[in-house]
Amino acid sequence: MRPCSLHSVDWPAARLLCVPDPIATRLFDKGSMSHPDDLPIDSQLLRYSIDLVWAIDPDFDDGTDVDLVNEPDYDIGFDFSYSLGKVKLADTSTFERWLQSALRALVAPKLTVDGVLGTQSRLALQKFQLHVKKWLPKHAALDPDGIPGSKTIVALELATGTEAPKVSQPVVVFHPPTSERIVLTTFQDKNETRYVARLDDNEIRFSMWSKTRKTANGTEFDDPYNVSKYEGAKVDLLNDNDLLSLGFSQSGARIFRANALKESAGRFGALNTYDNQIVSWGVAQFAGHAGTLARLLAELKEHPDTAPIFARIFVQHGLDVDFGPYPYDDLAKGIETQRSSGWHIVVNDGKISHRGDRGWKFLRTQPEQLAAFFLAGNYPEIQRGQAKFWRETFLDKALRTKITEAGHRFSDYITSEYGIGLGARLFNWMPAWLPIWFRDFAKELSTRHGGRDFLNPDTWNDNPAYEEEFFTLMKDRRRKEKAGGWDTYGEDLLRYRGSYIALSS
Template sequence: TEHHIRADDLDGLDDPGDQEVRFSYWTPSHRNYRPFCVSRYRGARKGLVSDADIAAVGYSSSDIGILRANALKESGGAFGAINTWDDQIVSWGMAQFAGQAGTLALLLARLAEGERTSASFGRWFRDEGVDVARGEYPWKAGRTKRGWHVVITAADGAVYRGSEGWQYLRTQPRLIGAFLLAGNDPAIQLGQIEFWRAAFLQRALDKQVSFASGPGGPIRRYLTSERGLAVIVRLHNWMPSYVVQWCNRFIAQLEREHPGRDLSDPYQWDQALEDGLVQKISDERKRVKKGSYDTYALDLRRTRGSYVGSADD
């Protein structure tokens, strides 16, 4: 069954326009079938936010290139893209902000609070019974956690928090439609972009790596190309803890391969070292998970020094 959700089907929308999204749950014939799984939809609106809009929230031209490369891989560039099939329960947005990991609730909290986004948050989410709160909430395997979490109030008044809220949302086509439609709102799109810069891009580039030969520092000191740093950001978007683990392991290999060379000194790095580290990371990604970085961010510059940060970096 294909579900058609129009903006004017949602209670809180004053000026719905002609927006409509369509999606279907997986059917039993799907290779990895489980109930209430969604991974694709129709009706995404792209190109609503200009490079000038993105630069206004702190992005450099290099950052914009990395943003677009990552979004293309995560969601095909669709800001409403939703995934209800993996262990995050619900992931949403251009970077697939994750439900169980907590980044999706944190994003929603920022949208609810933001001067540019609070009205849109109310329209698409709060008026449909989707909100956020801070405190203790059901997490996983019978455990609880503290922090920002989703709070969903059903039509019958029942309230679902945290992971229980995301599980409930999976079963509600109307709420899935609200998330898909919210992704077509330019204010929500720019809100996602602004959040991703602070929560993903900058954190990835500032990850501290270490060396046997001397003190370490942020990975951006040692990898300085657009494409090299794009690979780091992509790894962070998937598994943040792997950035330091993998970089430290492969830097140690490079130190053994280049004895007598102080790799803790950024001035000792050259194009061959940068390419070598990026290739080791790419090879490890292929080893541990289906898919690779071989076709990722190929339009970004690989030359050392090609990455240009923003004014506040």
């Protein structure tokens, strides 16, 4: 991994938190970047005005994949502490542990202090950078990029009343992929090329089909690289106990299965290369263009349970993820632009690396690398990683979504499994719409029921039929917005109020 300059000391192991560091100008075109802590506030606002949409909409069609969030309720448990003075830190034995301890004390009480700076550490650092004035009112604004530049470190020192240790040179543990590769063969079936891919005891089969598309100027062309169906999926590897061990409640597990059935027929390797997300993959069809899929892959790459299989199936076959600038297609304008930072796919062809949307487009044309995605879905570790990511990214956040300025959340109003499931499906599709739709439905119900206040959670307890009306309103609205409704979704989910059980039992 390319080295970063951090706190004036090179730190080669900063592969996830500190990529790319503009201080290391030798790695980039001079003038193309500024110091992460030196952006004026107007430039910051311009740069992040679109990226901040991710706060409420991980799959928003503009493609942003920045993990930054506006509200503490939408993240991993951040809670602000505004007191200054010396703060007692859990561990200051190394720079990495000091940094995590400081972030844990200030913004992320659930952050693990283990000296491994990964996704959650970067999220916490972004949170601190965005809200630095809550601790240091006179401090200059910091660029919330998740990179611990020198000014960010000084701000953390001031906010905690502690001094950062010198950056260590940690031992980088690298697990090289095995020499075993995917075996890919082809055969002809009724004038169609069929691909057969094998790895271990897994065998999958797929083919590509053609679709007529249009260029930005309206010229039609034939696109032969569309993939949707495949054979050989293993769909029964995760049982209820597995899901409970991943933090699901029994109700949450049922909702996950209902969502999986609707999105991918329960296939964790399901791949879609035919819509405007360029590539979508997995049990919940995590979106490529929107950035969600790259974030999932980053989690799989980082987590110790999935890192070895990620290296073996993805990295060994030229597939990786990185955090930094990347090419991005502006679908509205029909042009390619550049994202300033974010998780993105990296597809290597042996000569060059294709990043971001260029990477997704190149991947569509590569049968062996497509096979890697199909096959990966058959491994229990990958299935567990996808399930955990879906719970944390969609179900948990849907439950905590704020509906009113008073702080009432979606789960304060809707308490049935089926209703929570519908909310999770909407959040999975368009998270920003969940509070908007709910407030619209509250107005409609108020009109129907003599002006009653349906933004008051107590109103919903007066009549169970109100929640049934919510079901209908939700499905009707979805049908108007997009073809393919939710009428057949979650038929086994419990519909009575109070049936959603939040805690595992």
